Structures are given as C-alpha cells and as structure tokens.
Amino acid sequence: MGCGMRLIPILSCKKAGVKEKYKMDANDNIILEVKHLKQYFPIHKGLLQKVVGYVKAVDGVSFFIRENEVLGLVGESGCGKTTTGRAILRLYDPTAGEIWFRRRNGERVEISRISQKEMKPLRREMRMIFQDPFSSLNPRLTVKDIIGEPLVIHGVARGKEMEDRVAELMRAVGLDPAYMRRYPHEFSGGQRQRIGLARTLSLSPRLIIADEPVSALDVSVQAQVLNLLQELQGRLGLTLLFIAHDLSVVEHVSDRIAVMYVGKIVEMAETEEVLRHPLHPYTEALISAVPPADPDIRLNRIVLEGEVASPVHPPAGCIFHPRCRYAKDACSKEEPKLAEVEPDHYVSCHLAAELSLQGIGG
Amino acid sequence: MDQASQSAPSAISAVSSEEEQHESYFQLVWKRFKKSKPAIIGGLMIIALAILAIFSDFFSPTDPRELNMPSSFTPPQRIHFVDAEGKFHLRPFTYKQVIELEPQTYRPLWSEDTSRRYHLKFFVRSWEYKLLGIFSTRWHLFGVEEGGTVCLLGTDKFGRDLWGRACRAGRISLSMSLFGTFISVAVGSVLGVVSGYYGGRIDAVLQRFIEFVNSFPQLPLWMTLAAIIPPTWDSFRIFLIMSVIFALLSWTVLAREVRGKVMAFRETDFILAAKEMGASDLRIIFRHLYPNALSHIIVVLTLTIPQIILAEAFLSFLGIGIQEPLVSWGFLMKNAQNLQTLGSHPWIMSPVIFIIIAVLGFNFVGDGLRDAADPYSIV
Numbered sequence: 033m034g035c036g037m038r039l040i041p042i043l044s045c046k047k048a049g050v051k052e053k054y055k056m057d058a059n060d061n062i063i064l065e066v067k068h069l070k071q072y073f074p075i076h077k078g079l080l081q082k083v084v085g086y087v088k089a090v091d092g093v094s095f096f097i098r099e100n101e102v103l104g105l106v107g108e109s110g111c112g113k114t115t116t117g118r119a120i121l122r123l124y125d126p127t128a129g130e131i132w133f134r135r136r137n138g139e140r141v142e143i144s145r146i147s148q149k150e151m152k153p154l155r156r157e158m159r160m161i162f163q164d165p166f167s168s169l170n171p172r173l174t175v176k177d178i179i180g181e182p183l184v185i186h187g188v189a190r191g192k193e194m195e196d197r198v199a200e201l202m203r204a205v206g207l208d209p210a211y212m213r214r215y216p217h218e219f220s221g222g223q224r225q226r227i228g229l230a231r232t233l234s235l236s237p238r239l240i241i242a243d244e245p246v247s248a249l250d251v252s253v254q255a256q257v258l259n260l261l262q263e264l265q266g267r268l269g270l271t272l273l274f275i276a277h278d279l280s281v282v283e284h285v286s287d288r289i290a291v292m293y294v295g296k297i298v299e300m301a302e303t304e305e306v307l308r309h310p311l312h313p314y315t316e317a318l319i320s321a322v323p324p325a326d327p328d329i330r331l332n333r334i335v336l337e338g339e340v341a342s343p344v345h346p347p348a349g350c351i352f353h354p355r356c357r358y359a360k361d362a363c364s365k366e367e368p369k370l371a372e373v374e375p376d377h378y379v380s381c382h383l384a385a386e387l388s389l390q391g392i393g394g
Numbered sequence: 395m396d397q398a399s400q401s402a403p404s405a406i407s408a409v410s411s412e413e414e415q416h417e418s419y420f421q422l423v424w425k426r427f428k429k430s431k432p433a434i435i436g437g438l439m440i441i442a443l444a445i446l447a448i449f450s451d452f453f454s455p456t457d458p459r460e461l462n463m464p465s466s467f468t469p470p471q472r473i474h475f476v477d478a479e480g481k482f483h484l485r486p487f488t489y490k491q492v493i494e495l496e497p498q499t500y501r502p503l504w505s506e507d508t509s510r511r512y513h514l515k516f517f518v519r520s521w522e523y524k525l526l527g528i529f530s531t532r533w534h535l536f537g538v539e540e541g542g543t544v545c546l547l548g549t550d551k552f553g554r555d556l557w558g559r560a561c562r563a564g565r566i567s568l569s570m571s572l573f574g575t576f577i578s579v580a581v582g583s584v585l586g587v588v589s590g591y592y593g594g595r596i597d598a599v600l601q602r603f604i605e606f607v608n609s610f611p612q613l614p615l616w617m618t619l620a621a622i623i624p625p626t627w628d629s630f631r632i633f634l635i636m637s638v639i640f641a642l643l644s645w646t647v648l649a650r651e652v653r654g655k656v657m658a659f660r661e662t663d664f665i666l667a668a669k670e671m672g673a674s675d676l677r678i679i680f681r682h683l684y685p686n687a688l689s690h691i692i693v694v695l696t697l698t699i700p701q702i703i704l705a706e707a708f709l710s711f712l713g714i715g716i717q718e719p720l721v722s723w724g725f726l727m728k729n730a731q732n733l734q735t736l737g738s739h740p741w742i743m744s745p746v747i748f749i750i751i752a753v754l755g756f757n758f759v760g761d762g763l764r765d766a767a768d769p770y771s772i773v
Contacts, residue, residue, distance in 0.1 A: 171664075
C-alpha cells in the first residue's frame with residue numbers, strides 16, 4: 033500500500049517507471065486528443081421554446097492523454113469538467129471541436145461527429161465511472177445484471193459465461209461474488225462504487241473517464257477506492273482521465289494535471305510541475321487552498337475576489353481576468369491561447385513569462 | 395491484485411459475515427403493503443367479489459337465468475332464527491312468500507306465510523350448471539328445503555334471483571374493467587414512456603393530443619361510441635369493443651403519470667450509464683425505465699379499474715352499455731330508471747352494494763400500493 037493511505041500529503045511517491053516510459057515516446061503515444069472542444073447548451077424560453085442564449089459549458093477545451101497515463105482534470109464545481117468527460121464519450125453531441133481517439137489496433141479516429149451506431153464499438157475501449165454510486169446503479173437490477181450488462185449489450189458473453197466473468201470482475205474489485213444476486217440498495221456507498229468500477233472494467237477498456245469517482249464517498253472509503261483504482265490502472269495498463277474538484281485527491285493519483293476554469297483549460301503539466309511551479313494565477317490560488325498535512329504550517333491562502341464567471345456570458349479577453357490579481361489591460365481585451373511555455377507545461381496566460389507564482393514549498 | 399484483495403475484505407465484511415436473506419423488489423413491496431390495514435381489507439373485498447363472480451352459479455340457490463313470472467319483484471326474503479311464535483330455532487329458515495293485491499290500487503303486497511318453514515341447508519344439490527364452464531355439477535353452497543325459496547336480495551321483473559344475478563354480473567363488470575384497464579395501461583404506458591424519453595417534438599405532439607382527448611366531453615363521446623356498435627354483433631364482440639371504448643378515454647391519466655416519472659429518470663445517472671455502455675433505446679426503455687416506472691403504473695392501474703367499473707355501470711344503467719344476455723352491475727339496475735318501479739321495488743338497486751364494494755376495494759388497494767410501491771424511499 034505504501035503511500036496509499038496518505039491522502040492529504042501533497043507530494044506522494046509516484047510510479048517512477050511509468051513516468052519514464054511515457055517520457056521516452058511522448059508524442060506518438062497519445063491515446064486521446066481533444067482539440068478546441070465546445071459544448072454549448074441552448075437556453076429555451078417562452079411558449080415557442082425560442083433559443084435565447086447558450087450555456088457555454090465547455091468552450092474550446094484542448095488537451096491530450098498519453099497511453100497508460102493518469103491525467104487529472106481539476107476545477108471548481110460547474111466549470112465544465114463533467115461535461116467535457118461526457119462529451120468525449122458522446123453522451124452529448126459536441127457543438128464544435130475534434131476528439132481523436134487511438135484504437136487498440138493503432139487506428140486514429142475522430143469521434144466528435146460520428147453516429148451512436150459508429151460509436152458503439154468504441155465504447156468497449158473507452159468507458160466511464162460515474163460520480164454518484166447511488167443514482168448510477170439501476171435499483172431494479174441485481175449486481176450480476178448491472179455488471180454483466182455491457183457484456184450482453186456488446187455480445188461478449190451471456191448466461192453462465194457472463195456469470196463467470198461477473199464473478200471474476202467482482203473479485204478484481206474486492207467484492208464477494210456470492211452477492212451477485214443482490215440489489216444495489218443492499219450495499220454501502222464504497223461497495224456500490226466498486227460495483228460501478230466492475231461494470232466499467234467489464235469490457236476491458238483502455239481509456240476510463242473517472243468522473244469524480246470518490247467525491248460522493250466518505251473520506252475513509254475514498255482512500256480504499258482510490259487505491260483500488262490506482263492499483264487496477266497499473267495492473268491493467270489503463271489510461272485514466274481523472275476528473276475531480278479536489279486537488280489533493282487528483283495529485284495523489286495523477287501523472288499530469290489539467291486545470292479548468294469556466295469551460296477552458298488554463299494550465300496543464302506534470303503533477304509535480306504544476307504544484308511546485310504553477311504558471312497560471314488561478315492554479316496558484318487553487319494550490320494555496322489545499323490544506324497541508326501539518327496543521328502547524330501557516331496557510332497563505334489566496335482568496336479570489338468576485339464571483340465565478342458566468343458560462344452564459346463569459347467575460348471578454350481572459351476569462352479569469354476579473355478575479356486575477358495580476359491582471360493587466362491586455363488581459364481584458366485579448367484571449368490568451370493555451371501554449372507550451374515550458375517543455376510539456378501548457379498554460380493560457382498572457383503573463384506566464386513575467387509572473388513568478390507561489391507553488392507548494394516554494 | 396494483492397493490494398486490492400487485502401483492502402477489500404475490510405470493506406465488505408459487514409455483509410459477508412453471515413449470509414442474510416435478501417429480498418426481491420416484490421417481497422419488499424408485499425412487506426410494506428401488509429402493514430396497511432385498509433389495503434388488506436380492500437384486497438379481501440376484491441378477492442371476495444372475484445370468487446363470487448367466478449363461482450356465481452355455486453353461490454346462487456336458483457338459476458339466475460330462468461324466468462319465473464309469478465314471483466316477479468319479490469322483496470328480499472328474511473332468514474329467520476325465531477319463528478312467529480317466538481320460538482328459537484338453531485337452524486335458520488325462510489317462510490314462503492305470498493302475494494296479495496291491495497283491493498283499491500291492485501298494488502302487489504308480499505307477506506310471509508308463517509305456517510310453513512323451509513330450513514336453510516348448506517351444500518345442496520339442485521339445478522345443474524357447469525363449474526368454470528367445464529365440470530357439470532349440481533352442488534350449491536346453500537339452498538332451502540324442497541318447495542321453498544331463498545331470495546336474499548329479492549327478485550327482478552322476471553322473477554330471477556337478484557343475488558345470483560349480481561354475482562353473475564360481477565363476471566362482466568370485473569373482467570371488462572380489468573380488460574379495459576389492461577388496454578389503457580398498454581397504450582398509456584407506451585405513449586407515456588415514449589413521450590417522456592424522447593421529449594422534444596414527439597413529447598409536444600403527444601401532450602397536445604392528450605389534452606385534445608381530455609377536453610372531449612366524456613359522456614356524449616361514450617354515448618356516441620356505444621351507439622354506433624351494431625346491435626347484430628355477438629355479445630363477445632360487444633364486450634371487447636366496450637372495453638376498448640373505456641380504455642381509450644382513460645389512458646391519458648396513465649400516460650401523463652408515466653411521462654413525468656420517465657422524465658425524472660431520464661436525467662439520472664443509471665440511464666446515462668446505460669447510454670454510456672451503448673444500450674439501445676429499446677433496451678433503456680424496457681430494462682431501465684419501465685421497471686422503475688412499474689410501481690407507478692401498478693398504482694394508476696388499481697385506480698383505473700374502479701373508474702371503468704363506474705363508467706360501465708353508468709352506461710349500462712342508461713341502457714347503452716352491455717346488452718342481454720350479458721349482465722353487469724349497472725345493467726341490473728337499468729329498471730331503476732323508472733321512478734315508479736324504483737319506488738315500489740327499492741331492492742332492485744341492491745347491485746349498487748357490489749359496485750361500492752368493488753370501487754372501495756380497488757381504491758384501498760391502490761392507496762396501499764402507492765405507499766408500498768417505493769420500498770427504497772427510505773434509502
């Protein structure tokens with residue numbers, strides 16, 4: 033378990049081997065690349081349901097994930113993290129942008145506009161873990177049917193064969209297969225999330241989008257589920273997009289971190305790099321809010337002023353400028369682009385080169 | 395795997411320590427349903443009526459189809475334990491009913507001839523019938539000694555025992571309401587699920603259509619529909635078409651209810667999860683939405699049945715519903731339309747008791763089910 037039980041400590045031990053591997057062949061190992069993804073939701077009004085505006089939940093998000101890597105996607109509630117994850121899996125039809133996925137056979141496919149029918153075979157390779165273990169399991173189905181449903185839908189296994197596979201999956205996530213005929217309400221939150229995890233793993237996916245998989249759980253159970261997820265990721269060679277609002281959870285599991293603010297990625301780099309050497313003022317504020325493990329350490333919290341920008345009417349220029357303490361004139365006029373300022377360190381800030389921001393232990 | 399298997403047992407030990415009995419959904423519903431007294435009473439009322447209807451011949455001492463003009467409009471006969479001299483008898487008996495005409499008005503006056511007692515007997519052999527339509531038998535639950543009669547609810551215009559007729563009418567009244575409800579549920583739940591699941595334009599069109607159906611004045615529509623049934627049709631076809639007529643006007647309530655439920659479920663994570671794993675719309679509807687809306691469908695179903703019973707009774711009372719040789723509770727009271735007839739023979743209204751019991755019974759059960767149908771509400 034090693035560093036497993038330490039949830040709060042900022043710099044936990046990392047799987048050095050994995051990191052070395054992806055560094056070596058960094059560019060051709062990209063399993064998922066999202067380019068300028070936009071997901072707008074129309075706002076209807078009146079009797080005729082006229083469209084009066086759009087909620088720009090995701091507004092030009094770009095990032096990539098390398099094979100076998102865990103990318104943490106952090107941001108506060110309502111910033112579009114979940115929408116991003118769902119749009120990638122085509123639970124929504126993206127408004128604009130591209131989603132490139134590299135299949136098992138090495139073929140690269142653009143999936144943002146393909147039909148649900150064309151998407152179906154891809155769903156075996158990319159799966160999702162849902163946030164709420166209570167509402168994400170159908171209360172009328174037994175655990176066996178819940179975990180086995182993807183197998184049936186994709187014609188992988190039926191009947192006895194399906195049952196054997198479900199038993200195997202239940203063991204893999206630490207559940208006793210003897211309970212496969214029970215209903216979800218007979219399990220605790222942590223156990224339900226394990227059921228959800230088994231369902232996600234049932235088709236041996238390569239990419240998993242974990243949408244806040246532990247934020248609905250008790251802290252004590254969070255660690256167990258996180259460790260299980262990490263252990264399975266390493267053993268099965270999974271690639272994970274780990275969505276969370278809690279930086280201390282994300283830094284625990286992620287190789288790299290992408291920080292999101294009101295529908296946009298503001299910074300993306302290796303976990304340690306982001307934490308020690310943030311380049312975006314929003315990241316700096318986020319890091320300053322993480323409680324340290326040692327209660328004696330004085331907290332130097334940066335309290336952001338003002339409200340989170342509205343995704344319906346985002347401010348002109350840099351979306352963060354109304355709350356940014358370093359903002360200059362240019363920030364309110366021109367929108368910064370996400371650029372690779374340092375090797376593998378992407379940031380979208382006009383002042384990235386000038387500012388020297390406070391990270392952890394810096 | 396090692397890490398997982400080590401950390402796992404602590405998480406599941408709470409459940410795995412003993413193999414407790416786990417309950418299915420319907421076991422849970424039954425457990426909570428049992429706790430509601432009115433629901434159990436309502437259930438018993440319905441079961442009693444159903445038994446009376448199915449085995450109506452067994453429960454009627456005289457053939458309810460046989461005409462017996464001399465005993466036309468006999469009032470309900472009393473079952474006596476104490477005879478005219480005040481002597482108590484352990485075995486209940488009836489007196490012979492005799493008719494006299496009032497000298498001035500020629501109004502028939504019924505009185506009891508206390509000179510002859512007819513003892514009530516149980517499990518007697520009398521007129522022949524086919525039990526469940528298959529077994530020919532002569533056994534009846536009760537009857538009186540040879541020569542006497544027992545008419546618990548009196549007789550109708552043709553001297554037929556109203557008790558036996560009412561039991562028999564339950565067959566049509568209950569089966570028609572069940573069949574009509576079945577059609578109503580089939581149509582209503584399918585359209586409700588489609589409307590709620592797909593939303594958008596389909597939903598708008600269906601909802602406007604439901605509003606259109608609801609804004610129709612029900613009574614004239616029923617009467618029109620009932621009136622266009624060709625009188626030459628055989629009774630089974632009339633039965634079917636009447637059921638359809640009642641169903642066509644009652645499915646809207648269910649469709650609305652199911653739509654609302656489905657709309658709530660559509661946004662839940664487990665439907666999203668089903669989409670995420672690539673489930674087809676049909677699979678999502680029948681495997682995920684339907685089972686979760688089922689509790690509501692059952693509740694609406696139990697509340698639709700009494701509505702159809704009442705509607706059928708209403709139409710048949712007006713004489714535009716069921717026709718002879720079929721009989722329903724409403725049909726039995728058709729003669730009560732005439733105020734003079736009703737005034738001098740009030741007992742022909744007695745099938746009302748059956749209707750009231752049936753409607754109350756289904757409503758009690760429906761209320762009980764409504765509370766019991768959602769066993770996870772505490773979770």
